[in-house]
Amino acid sequence: MNPATGPGTASRPLRPELSVVVPAFNEGENIDALISNLVPVLEECVASFEILFVDDGSSDDSLMRIMRFAEADGRIRALRFSRNFGKEIALAAGLDHARGEAVALIDADLQHPPEILKIFVARWREGYEMVYGQRIDRSTDGPIRRWLTDRFYRLFRKFGEIPLPEGAGDFRLMDRKVVDALRQLGERARFSKGLYAWVGFRSIGVPFEVQERLHGTSKWGLQKLTRFAFDGLSSFSTLPLKLATYLGIGISIFAMTYAVSIALRTLIWGSDVPGFPTLVVSVMFFSGIQLVFLGIIGEYIGRIFAEVKRRPLYIVAEEIGGDPIEKPEAVPLRVKPRARAHP
Numbered sequence: 001m002n003p004a005t006g007p008g009t010a011s012r013p014l015r016p017e018l019s020v021v022v023p024a025f026n027e028g029e030n031i032d033a034l035i036s037n038l039v040p041v042l043e044e045c046v047a048s049f050e051i052l053f054v055d056d057g058s059s060d061d062s063l064m065r066i067m068r069f070a071e072a073d074g075r076i077r078a079l080r081f082s083r084n085f086g087k088e089i090a091l092a093a094g095l096d097h098a099r100g101e102a103v104a105l106i107d108a109d110l111q112h113p114p115e116i117l118k119i120f121v122a123r124w125r126e127g128y129e130m131v132y133g134q135r136i137d138r139s140t141d142g143p144i145r146r147w148l149t150d151r152f153y154r155l156f157r158k159f160g161e162i163p164l165p166e167g168a169g170d171f172r173l174m175d176r177k178v179v180d181a182l183r184q185l186g187e188r189a190r191f192s193k194g195l196y197a198w199v200g201f202r203s204i205g206v207p208f209e210v211q212e213r214l215h216g217t218s219k220w221g222l223q224k225l226t227r228f229a230f231d232g233l234s235s236f237s238t239l240p241l242k243l244a245t246y247l248g249i250g251i252s253i254f255a256m257t258y259a260v261s262i263a264l265r266t267l268i269w270g271s272d273v274p275g276f277p278t279l280v281v282s283v284m285f286f287s288g289i290q291l292v293f294l295g296i297i298g299e300y301i302g303r304i305f306a307e308v309k310r311r312p313l314y315i316v317a318e319e320i321g322g323d324p325i326e327k328p329e330a331v332p333l334r335v336k337p338r339a340r341a342h343p
């Protein structure tokens, strides 16, 4: 019997009950531990499953280790990206290629405890279409990162188009319906937390404690995080653009009042020509402000440009392992990149 299918999926034998998508970028040291923790949990809570690794252009032995497991176990598969595309894109690829009735996302570094998946599955069977892990505390992050994260969420709560649930990240389980909805959102700047919230569906949070990273260090530097935060704000809010309008209105009112006061003064006391420093300072100040907002507008235009180019989100260099089953019946929603052989 095909081990990727079980009695629970008899009506549609080609889909495992659960797919677990694992993005991995240089996680060689964590792969063995992850699989040996994950497999027993899955065997216990679902009838059939597949583990789909997305190797995000790792330069270490991640892929080799995954391949070893995939050879021995048809339930373990992998996609190899042609280069590093980033976690958000790796997750998108995972959702595109997962075949399960439900799809769970989990980090490769064991910061997301696999046992929580049992609760996810239970909630899903109760009828929730999206079950997300809600981190109880962020003590595994540094103080600066925690502070910045906190600021960001406050800002987003105030100005974003949609409310983000507190402490929810990528660790979650989604029903096939949700996955198919997410796959229709082909945005390049992927702020997935926002996308999850945007698609809606019956959702519930499951609190969990984030573990320490098993090996290695986080791949999110400050720069990557800042970029991500701006992606988030700019894809779900036009506040940065509106700021320019508000500030412009405010400054114009101030300038008009000032003009009136100068006119009155000239009428009453006659004209003199002081205030040269004021002139220089104000000219510099306002050109500064203009440049800042030109920059912000430029960011939006850059994003519009990136979207209209309609490049594929990612390039899969190789698909590894998995039982030879028919392609999932869901038609690919995006034009698949044609892998071109380089000489």
Ligand code: UDP
Residues within 6 Å of the ligand: 022, 023, 024, 025, 026, 027, 056, 084, 085, 086, 087, 090, 106, 107, 108, 109, 111, 217, 218, 219, 220
């Ligand atoms: N990851 C990835 N591509 C990247 C960076 C990270 O696929 O460019 C994966 C990484 O292997 C891990 C998950 O995303 O499985 C979370 O990454 P990390 O632990 O570095 O982030 P953090 O836990 O600090 O948010």
Ligand code: MG
Residues within 6 Å of the ligand: 107, 109, 111, 213, 218
């Ligand atoms: Mg991590």
